[in-house]
Amino acid sequence: MTPEIRNYVAILLSGTDPDVRRRAAEELAAAPGLAPITALAAALEDESKGVRDAAGRSLLATGGIAVARAIVEYIGHTNIVTRNLVAELLVKLGDTSIPAILPFLEHRDRDVRKFAVDILGLIGSDEPTPRILPLLHDPDDNVVVSAVEALGNMQSPGSMQGLYETYDRYEYARPAVAEALGKIGSGDAEPFLRDHFRKSLDALATDPVTPFAIIEALGVLGGSDALAELRQTLEAVKGTLRSASLNAMVHISERLGRALPAGEGLKDDYLLALKERDPAVRISAVKGLSAYSGSDVTEALIHSLGVSPDVDAVAVPALLQRDDTLHVSTAALEHLLQGQRKAVIGLLGRLTMETIHNVMRKAISSGDEAVFGRAFAAIAAQWGAADEETRAVIVDALFRLDGDRAVEFLDAIRNDPDPWLRIHVIEVIAAIADPRAPEFIARFLQDDDEMVREVAMGTLQNKGYDLAPQT
Amino acid sequence: MTIASPLMAKPPMTPGVKMSEEMFRMLREFIYQLTGIYFQDNKKYLLEGRIGKRVQLLGLNSYDDYLQLLKYGTHKAEELRHFYDAITINETFFFRNEPQFEAFEQTLVPAILARRGSLTRQKLRVWSAASSSGEEAHTIAMLYLERLRTKYQGLELEVVGTDISTAVLETARKGVYREYSIRNMPNHYLEKYFAIEDVRYLLRDEVKRLVRFDHMNLYDQTRMRQMTNFDVIFCCNVLIYFDTQSKIQVVSNLYNALNRGGYLFIGYAESLHGISTAFKLENFPKTVAYKKE
Amino acid sequence: MGRTILAVDDSATVRKFVSVALSMQGFAVVTACDGMDALEKLPNQQVDLVITDLNMPNMDGFELIKALREHPAYKDVPVIILTSLTDDDSKERGTDLGVNSYVVKPFSLEKIQYEVSKYVSWVD
Numbered sequence: 001m002t003p004e005i006r007n008y009v010a011i012l013l014s015g016t017d018p019d020v021r022r023r024a025a026e027e028l029a030a031a032p033g034l035a036p037i038t039a040l041a042a043a044l045e046d047e048s049k050g051v052r053d054a055a056g057r058s059l060l061a062t063g064g065i066a067v068a069r070a071i072v073e074y075i076g077h078t079n080i081v082t083r084n085l086v087a088e089l090l091v092k093l094g095d096t097s098i099p100a101i102l103p104f105l106e107h108r109d110r111d112v113r114k115f116a117v118d119i120l121g122l123i124g125s126d127e128p129t130p131r132i133l134p135l136l137h138d139p140d141d142n143v144v145v146s147a148v149e150a151l152g153n154m155q156s157p158g159s160m161q162g163l164y165e166t167y168d169r170y171e172y173a174r175p176a177v178a179e180a181l182g183k184i185g186s187g188d189a190e191p192f193l194r195d196h197f198r199k200s201l202d203a204l205a206t207d208p209v210t211p212f213a214i215i216e217a218l219g220v221l222g223g224s225d226a227l228a229e230l231r232q233t234l235e236a237v238k239g240t241l242r243s244a245s246l247n248a249m250v251h252i253s254e255r256l257g258r259a260l261p262a263g264e265g266l267k268d269d270y271l272l273a274l275k276e277r278d279p280a281v282r283i284s285a286v287k288g289l290s291a292y293s294g295s296d297v298t299e300a301l302i303h304s305l306g307v308s309p310d311v312d313a314v315a316v317p318a319l320l321q322r323d324d325t326l327h328v329s330t331a332a333l334e335h336l337l338q339g340q341r342k343a344v345i346g347l348l349g350r351l352t353m354e355t356i357h358n359v360m361r362k363a364i365s366s367g368d369e370a371v372f373g374r375a376f377a378a379i380a381a382q383w384g385a386a387d388e389e390t391r392a393v394i395v396d397a398l399f400r401l402d403g404d405r406a407v408e409f410l411d412a413i414r415n416d417p418d419p420w421l422r423i424h425v426i427e428v429i430a431a432i433a434d435p436r437a438p439e440f441i442a443r444f445l446q447d448d449d450e451m452v453r454e455v456a457m458g459t460l461q462n463k464g465y466d467l468a469p470q471t
Numbered sequence: 472m473t474i475a476s477p478l479m480a481k482p483p484m485t486p487g488v489k490m491s492e493e494m495f496r497m498l499r500e501f502i503y504q505l506t507g508i509y510f511q512d513n514k515k516y517l518l519e520g521r522i523g524k525r526v527q528l529l530g531l532n533s534y535d536d537y538l539q540l541l542k543y544g545t546h547k548a549e550e551l552r553h554f555y556d557a558i559t560i561n562e563t564f565f566f567r568n569e570p571q572f573e574a575f576e577q578t579l580v581p582a583i584l585a586r587r588g589s590l591t592r593q594k595l596r597v598w599s600a601a602s603s604s605g606e607e608a609h610t611i612a613m614l615y616l617e618r619l620r621t622k623y624q625g626l627e628l629e630v631v632g633t634d635i636s637t638a639v640l641e642t643a644r645k646g647v648y649r650e651y652s653i654r655n656m657p658n659h660y661l662e663k664y665f666a667i668e669d670v671r672y673l674l675r676d677e678v679k680r681l682v683r684f685d686h687m688n689l690y691d692q693t694r695m696r697q698m699t700n701f702d703v704i705f706c707c708n709v710l711i712y713f714d715t716q717s718k719i720q721v722v723s724n725l726y727n728a729l730n731r732g733g734y735l736f737i738g739y740a741e742s743l744h745g746i747s748t749a750f751k752l753e754n755f756p757k758t759v760a761y762k763k764e
Numbered sequence: 765m766g767r768t769i770l771a772v773d774d775s776a777t778v779r780k781f782v783s784v785a786l787s788m789q790g791f792a793v794v795t796a797c798d799g800m801d802a803l804e805k806l807p808n809q810q811v812d813l814v815i816t817d818l819n820m821p822n823m824d825g826f827e828l829i830k831a832l833r834e835h836p837a838y839k840d841v842p843v844i845i846l847t848s849l850t851d852d853d854s855k856e857r858g859t860d861l862g863v864n865s866y867v868v869k870p871f872s873l874e875k876i877q878y879e880v881s882k883y884v885s886w887v888d
Contacts (some may be wrong), residue, residue, distance in 0.1 A: 053749035
């Protein structure tokens, strides 16, 4: 141990100023030897949060089984803060911690046993499986449920038999068992889950959680039998459960390469599923709704935008396929919340020329040319409240919709504080064949920003425009 | 009858020189090593547009040449300044996060002063980290002039605004703003602290005098260690550009820069979850602040 | 208007199941994985009831409850503790902090719904 390290250890253990102790803890990150590790472990009980935080980070940076062994006993500490901090560190240290934790699975205190099981489950390796299986028979119920959860998190196929038995033995462990089987993901569990599904539906009124967990698990690992079962029971379940069923059916259908469940009766169910909290369920709803035409569906899809990027990634392409997207989104734009508006403007910005030509053809034949005018006005109105990224998208959308009007709107854009946007606008104008283009670009020759002036100059020269001074 | 005439043959979304995935990864790594800022995959268009612009302006043939210039060129220090300007997003405006300023004025400042006990002359030090064109720093200065100075006799204010982009620091020092920046400002502030010249809003000297702007890379450990004894730090909407590891480092430095009893503000959509357990979280109407106890 | 319940637990399984159980009764459920996560989410919500575990990283249940009781907007919000800890110390600490109910895991659905119904009624 170098004198430097010895000094830091001393400060950490007995310094009076917490900022100095914290600095000492930071300096001991990855310092070799047991003394720093022991000192850092002790510092997990320091009265200053700042010191505890730094000690935790340094222990992580050091890593290794020595650290795990130095801190693992704290999982039984009387202070809940220390216990939780150590648990978090052990999880972050990962597989190396496992040997240090295993002995605690037989601790006499059931809270410690439970804690040890939870931590192993979060670490995720299925190596401890043989030591956890006996805990499915632990005298304490919470330890049993934790063991079930952990086996699921570890995805250990060797535990499935034990899980089936636990389902039959302990009523309250059933949702956890179903979920664990889903996480393990083996199709071998399908017959078991299907068999118990009907029975769980009989007890729906007192326990909706078990059927829910089974439905989710079947969605992950079920095949055509599960699909049929879910279809048959769909009417028997309502609300969140029905949306979950629909979600499971969509997943199974995709796995089997089949068409998604459809039919007039399911449209409303999909629309309800679109409002569920779980983004995965919403994604399935979007996929299901793609089979249905009608502006009620288009509108629902538009309203689903702007909440989850994952859902948007599926909803936007779906909307781009629909004929009435431009029309419906324009009408909706004003009534949406800020976050949704940004997503819708982004959607409109991605309308391809082909889409716009299709819409234009339809508009002309149906006599509604004003759709473009309305769309333009609605998008232009969003300029003031839009952020940088959105403003770039608005510029592009406006040019696609109505190049003439967009050129006039540019006067407002010239005063935008962001030089990059002003450059983007120069490039956009330069790409169009409008006789007013050089005049607009020339105005940027007087821009405040040197870079913008350079781009304007370069663009005009490249296009061969006359650079006579403007009066 | 006028039918809309879409004149664009193809969308002008990605101008500039096309950037390969490989080059994007190299640039991303380079930026990360320097600044801790991490460019997500979906932000490739941003690098392409802006760095493409630099490549063209310098008359270079490829991104490879540009990267060489940044790493080994004789004028790399100067180009690095332009580079930093190119990779930062500087979206901000006055009174951007009102709940934060209210919490600052009504609860934080009284708590900080009370903790110190009574002294005839007290100085409050505030740091606007990633200050961009200075709107946030100047908002704090105006709040002090308008509300705090009268409420607490003998209270002085020092605001330090820092940013990695020198271009915005220049703008901040000039104190000249446009419509976009003042859109959320209450009218009486506008009348009292600005002179209006055509489409420009010129900040008055009494406000500018309270703020000092400096260059700072939040990821530079050595420089960050020099920032000490702050009572309040505003670090809003910049942590989102860092990945978890660099965020942890930056936030740890911010903690060290605070006095005991000092506070940290971050952006309203941001979180210190999984980043730091050193602070105590305090709730205020519509916002939270992180206290160094 | 529906009622909103904040459910705080570091186990994703518990969060999911409490969420399902209560949303089937018509409540809107917001979840958080620990005290810190919960406090960061609060400014944007109107919360009518909080259910929280005690053993959680980053900020445990006791600290969360203390922060809630010091918060002007949430000092009177009903709080139910849902935990596997049955020691008297924990229960006493809960009472001292002004907790409304203490439910022990493993919980039955009925028990949760009963406790919740004591403090917030669901609206059809």
